[in-house]
Amino acid sequence: MRKTIGRAAIVLVLLCSSVLVYKIVVKVNQKKECERITQALPSYTFNLAYGGTMHTKSLEDKPTAVMFFNPGCEHCEYEGEALSTNSGSLKEKEILMVSLSPRDSIKAYAKRHRLEGISNIRFATDSLAKATIMFGVQAIPTTFIYGSDGRLRKRFNGEVSIKALMRELR
Template structure:
């Protein structure tokens, strides 16, 4: 019985590996390199390739999250006020969820927006996301400004970015 318990514990530990030290920024306030798998399940995107010199918003959303849907709807409708910000929508769901989100909100039509699945769970391990949405704001130098659980009014998002 003890052997089964040890095997079970080892199995769980192997599912939640810590990010490799080489893949994490040396500065804990710096934007981490997160690789997203896009809805087509082939294309990848890395946060390292975001436009430099612009603020960045990481938006961690989950499938079936009503506050996420409401905030995403508002963001899509007001994208012209957010066009100077790198926005990365990171899914906690599946490829299917990523594809549905893209079809629903058409975010990828905006050049400043990326959307995908964090298939290596780097975001989750780095930030310890416990609720949706999780918004993480970075300044133009890729240094963290603020993290926020829950949706925010767009004027508050804009104020945090401009601060």
């Protein structure tokens, strides 16, 4: 009886360990795939918060920031305020703000930070999290900076200062 319990315990430990190792390998592979995909601005069609769609092809040949945010996020609030204050210095750059939140929340954020109607700052909704998953976003805010050649220059996990944003968008 003791031998049977001991063997069952060993089998259970081995089984649990195997599942854990499998999950770790899958996660590492997913991360590598996201890193590979985002080395160049991925081909994707975003649903804009104010209606219509926008394909990433329209961002080609322009320095671009793709910023994943949440309207209720404190760090995202700081970023929104900084974008508003420095929007004149960013005229030649493209800013795409992407959120999982409903359109109304995104629009309220844009209005609160006086970002409505600024032609180079657009807001997109990612209600099904397809872009969030494709870009491998694990935390909000996360920002991807692409050069005019469409290649990834920098990924910021967490809040990014306006100074760093402008430096990387040069």
